[in-house]
Amino acid sequence: MTDLAPLPIEQRVEAAIGRLSPAELRVARFVVEQKEAVLLSSAAEIAARAGTSDATVVRTARSLGFDGLPQLREALLADLTGTTTPGSRMRRTLDVVGNDAAGALQHVLAIHREATEALAGPAFQRPFAHAVEILAAARRRHVFGIGPSGSLAEYAALQFSRIGLPSEALAATGIGLADRLLRVAEGDALILIAYAPIYREVAVTLDVAERHRVPVLLVSDSLGPFVRERVAAILPVPRGRADHLSMHAGTMLLIEALVVALAARDRERALAGLETLGALRGEIDKLWLRRGPKRTP
Numbered sequence: 076m077t078d079l080a081p082l083p084i085e086q087r088v089e090a091a092i093g094r095l096s097p098a099e100l101r102v103a104r105f106v107v108e109q110k111e112a113v114l115l116s117s118a119a120e121i122a123a124r125a126g127t128s129d130a131t132v133v134r135t136a137r138s139l140g141f142d143g144l145p146q147l148r149e150a151l152l153a154d155l156t157g158t159t160t161p162g163s164r165m166r167r168t169l170d171v172v173g174n175d176a177a178g179a180l181q182h183v184l185a186i187h188r189e190a191t192e193a194l195a196g197p198a199f200q201r202p203f204a205h206a207v208e209i210l211a212a213a214r215r216r217h218v219f220g221i222g223p224s225g226s227l228a229e230y231a232a233l234q235f236s237r238i239g240l241p242s243e244a245l246a247a248t249g250i251g252l253a254d255r256l257l258r259v260a261e262g263d264a265l266i267l268i269a270y271a272p273i274y275r276e277v278a279v280t281l282d283v284a285e286r287h288r289v290p291v292l293l294v295s296d297s298l299g300p301f302v303r304e305r306v307a308a309i310l311p312v313p314r315g316r317a318d319h320l321s322m323h324a325g326t327m328l329l330i331e332a333l334v335v336a337l338a339a340r341d342r343e344r345a346l347a348g349l350e351t352l353g354a355l356r357g358e359i360d361k362l363w364l365r366r367g368p369k370r371t372p
Contacts, residue, residue, distance in 0.1 A: 190325030213264035239348035
């Protein structure tokens with residue numbers, strides 16, 4: 076087996092440039108610039124995006140010192156998770172942006188445009204429609220997320236519940252998660268917002284879902300290849316550029332698209348749920364009704 080010294084992918088590409096064909100060089104550039112996409116895509120999908128053949132993708136992996144595409148993916152995962160910290164990712168982002176406020180704004184907007192384009196693409200439509208079907212049919216929905224993703228999980232569960240779809244957030248860490256997992260049961264559905272590597276909370280949550288035959292919808296730009304056989308659908312939402320600050324607007328867009336799609340499936344239930352919410356607000360705050368239908372949080 077090829078010796079795999081822990082060299083970053085960028086250094087491997089730089090060392091191999093002289094022996095790469097033009098087609099292999101296109102693949103190598105794609106690997107460096109779109110690490111998450113390579114983790115999630117087949118050889119044929121990578122080839123289509125790099126403008127070459129799947130055989131060339133495999134040859135490129137070997138030219139970079141790997142036995143094949145699976146081993147290349149392992150190295151990419153190490154690059155993305157094993158050698159980066161929040162501080163190092165922010166440092167790389169700041170190196171690109173500099174200290175210009177307008178430049179920072181344009182940089183972030185450009186990243187979110189890329190995320191929006193990914194969600195709008197035809198490849199995303201099938202898993203999205205499948206996710207809507209699963210969530211609509213479930214008795215109860217659970218949304219897993221930790222850290223920044225925990226806030227998104229809480230938001231998703233809140234919005235689903237408002238339109239008449241009982242939902243809960245699995246946003247606790249450590250043993251605190253156990254109390255929430257007690258409520259997962261057959262007939263439910265689970266949205267898992269998580270990223271590689273597979274940490275303990277994710278592993279146990281997947282085990283509980285399998286035990287109760289609960290379908291899992293994975294929202295991730297890196298975990299898919301490692302749990303593909305354990306989930307019902309993968310929604311590959313980009314979080315920005317490799318090794319840079321992770322950004323979550325794409326996940327928020329997905330959540331709000333799911334809310335609207337689920338409300339459209341049962342319009343009467345959704346509107347009744349929101350009417351009930353308004354009535355309860357009025358009971359709590361008698362002045363709320365007098366203020367009129369102003370936009371409220």
